[in-house]
Amino acid sequence: VTAQAIAHSSDSDVIAQSLSHPDAFAAIFDRHFDAVHRYLSRRAGAGVADDLASQTFILAFSSRAAFRMSATSARPWLFGIATNVLRNNRRAELRLLRALGRFAAGLPDRHPDLAAGEAGEDTGALTAALTRMDADQRDVLLLHAWAELSYEEIAASLGIPVGTVRSRLSRARVRLRSTLATARGDGAAPHEGSSR
Amino acid sequence: MIDELERLRHLRGEVQPPSEPARRAAAAALAAAIAAQAPGPAAPGPALATRVRARRRRAPRRRLRFAVGVLAAAVLAIVLDATLQSGSPAAPATAAAAVLTRLAHVAAAQPAATAPGPGQYLYVQSESAYPSDSYTAAGGHFSVLVPQRREIWIGSDDSGWLREIDGQGTFLTPADRAAWIAAGSPSLAASTSNTQFGAGCLSLGPADISSLPTNPSALAADISGRRIEGGPPGPAEDFVQVGDLLRETDASPALRAALYQVAARIPGVIALGPVTDHAGRRGVGLAYDSQGTRQELIFDPATSALLGERYTSIGGAGAQEPAGTVVGWAVYLKTAIVDSLPAGRPDSRMEPVTSSTSSSGAGAPLPKPAPGSLVRPCRAASG
Numbered sequence: 001v002t003a004q005a006i007a008h009s010s011d012s013d014v015i016a017q018s019l020s021h022p023d024a025f026a027a028i029f030d031r032h033f034d035a036v037h038r039y040l041s042r043r044a045g046a047g048v049a050d051d052l053a054s055q056t057f058i059l060a061f062s063s064r065a066a067f068r069m070s071a072t073s074a075r076p077w078l079f080g081i082a083t084n085v086l087r088n089n090r091r092a093e094l095r096l097l098r099a100l101g102r103f104a105a106g107l108p109d110r111h112p113d114l115a116a117g118e119a120g121e122d123t124g125a126l127t128a129a130l131t132r133m134d135a136d137q138r139d140v141l142l143l144h145a146w147a148e149l150s151y152e153e154i155a156a157s158l159g160i161p162v163g164t165v166r167s168r169l170s171r172a173r174v175r176l177r178s179t180l181a182t183a184r185g186d187g188a189a190p191h192e193g194s195s196r
Numbered sequence: 197m198i199d200e201l202e203r204l205r206h207l208r209g210e211v212q213p214p215s216e217p218a219r220r221a222a223a224a225a226l227a228a229a230i231a232a233q234a235p236g237p238a239a240p241g242p243a244l245a246t247r248v249r250a251r252r253r254r255a256p257r258r259r260l261r262f263a264v265g266v267l268a269a270a271v272l273a274i275v276l277d278a279t280l281q282s283g284s285p286a287a288p289a290t291a292a293a294a295v296l297t298r299l300a301h302v303a304a305a306q307p308a309a310t311a312p313g314p315g316q317y318l319y320v321q322s323e324s325a326y327p328s329d330s331y332t333a334a335g336g337h338f339s340v341l342v343p344q345r346r347e348i349w350i351g352s353d354d355s356g357w358l359r360e361i362d363g364q365g366t367f368l369t370p371a372d373r374a375a376w377i378a379a380g381s382p383s384l385a386a387s388t389s390n391t392q393f394g395a396g397c398l399s400l401g402p403a404d405i406s407s408l409p410t411n412p413s414a415l416a417a418d419i420s421g422r423r424i425e426g427g428p429p430g431p432a433e434d435f436v437q438v439g440d441l442l443r444e445t446d447a448s449p450a451l452r453a454a455l456y457q458v459a460a461r462i463p464g465v466i467a468l469g470p471v472t473d474h475a476g477r478r479g480v481g482l483a484y485d486s487q488g489t490r491q492e493l494i495f496d497p498a499t500s501a502l503l504g505e506r507y508t509s510i511g512g513a514g515a516q517e518p519a520g521t522v523v524g525w526a527v528y529l530k531t532a533i534v535d536s537l538p539a540g541r542p543d544s545r546m547e548p549v550t551s552s553t554s555s556s557g558a559g560a561p562l563p564k565p566a567p568g569s570l571v572r573p574c575r576a577a578s579g
Contacts, residue, residue, distance in 0.1 A: 173200055179328055
């Protein structure tokens with residue numbers, strides 16, 4: 001298999017190829033590592049993401065025979081694996097969310113991932129809502145909002161029906177919206193799009 | 197109007213790309229895993245073997261369940277009264293199957309409603325209450341059940357209008373009230389939204405309800421997720437989907453009849469008998485317990501319509517509130533086909549980003565996105 005041939009093939013072709021020529025799988029890493037790392041970094045922090053992203057690709061490689069060949073892009077599949085890896089490291093995610101919440105409230109926290117730019121006007125409410133919602137809802141919500149997967153892609157990546165994606169997402173949004181509304185009522189955030 | 201997703205997209209939006217050492221380390225770890233594989237043709241891994249086995253196992257089981265369902269429909273109506281009166285712990289799915297089979301018959305006898313044509317809208321008026329969480333500066337938090345009045349207009353081209361008016365919340369538990377007082381009793385402000393959606397932007401329900409099969413077996417196959425290989429669909433998700441297909445949709449009588457027959461075959465569904473919804477209407481309740489919460493669907497036995505739903509904590513591992521706490525409810529008060537959107541200006545608008553696929557005109561339905569394609573992009577329009 002020449003590098004040239006791989007460069008022009010779809011993910012599913014590359015993965016099919018990698019069943020007999022494992023080396024070919026390196027192209028999947030090259031194409032998607034940064035996106036997977038970014039997603040994990042947003043959810044669990046940059047330091048943890050290095051390790052989790054690495055785990056994700058090793059797991060993906062060892063389970064590549066289970067890749068659904070009808071899917072052209074490996075992205076939803078990889079994000080699904082990344083989400084499962086994250087599930088075993090919930091503590092890192094919750095620690096980051098708590099740190100963000102404390103930071104937004106003006107409290108000290110020594111989490112390495114806090115940057116000066118992190119505390120937007122809604123950070124407190126958003127992290128509160130994310131912390132409180134079911135892990136399943138949070139997965140669907142963040143695969144949609146941060147990984148930019150479609151409902152169908154999320155369904156495929158988590159192995160759940162599209163309807164479940166929709167209802168989890170809608171419940172998560174209700175929770176998010178009402179938390180934001182309450183925060184706004186507290187005077188924590190300015191009014192916007194008022195009904196005047 | 198709060199665009200919660202847009203705000204969420206900005207949260208941690210500025211994370212740095214992986215450092216070069218981290219990237220190299222991950223590439224090396226993967227290379228080691230690749231090298232560890234025996235050269236030559238790879239054996240089909242355990243994952244593939246599992247997948248093939250699972251697929252072979254699933255199909256007969258579904259047929260078996262169908263056979264049981266048919267049998268149940270024939271005998272269970274007779275058995276039902278006796279088991280309920282005897283007070284014995286009757287097989288709950290059995291009682292539920294009888295209730296659902298009866299609902300299916302009622303649905304099938306309903307006059308066929310017309311779906312909204314071009315320029316028409318499905319209008320649904322509802323009231324609900326779902327939890328809203330607040331975090332206090334001191335690190336505490338409290339949950340409030342926020343009531344909401346909601347009106348939605350859904351066009352056949354997924355354009356429409358959404359109005360939501362929140363009311364004064366009530367505390368989920370006494371502990372929430374105490375946390376609120378400890379935080380200095382901050383005001384619990386209500387919010388409203390009044391949003392207009394351009395074609396393709398109001399994507400709430402399952403992709404295309406009019407294209408779903410009204411044959412119960414075919415519908416069961418759709419619902420149990422046969423499009424999604426490798427994922428165990430599971431009865432909890434099946435029950436959730438029943439609700440999804442009824443909530444703010446114009447499911448035809450034929451589709452509802454099929455859906456109730458499918459629901460009759462979901463194992464673990466609990467018949468609650470006569471229940472009252474949050475609007476005080478009498479109905480028949482069916483429930484599924486999952487992850488510490490009971491999800492209850494309440495139907496009108498006379499029309500088979502979904503009257504409302506209720507979510508109650510049942511305690512246990514997954515529950516965040518004491519058992520018996522109502523953690524959410526909704527009632528669907530009015531459903532109609534209407535010829536126009538509400539008068540007046542919206543507070544905000546959502547518009548499709550590109551219109552290259554909709555050059556055929558405003559009233560033409562947009563093509564549904566193919567599975568695997570990205571969800572149609574819509575953005576908040578200014579003005």
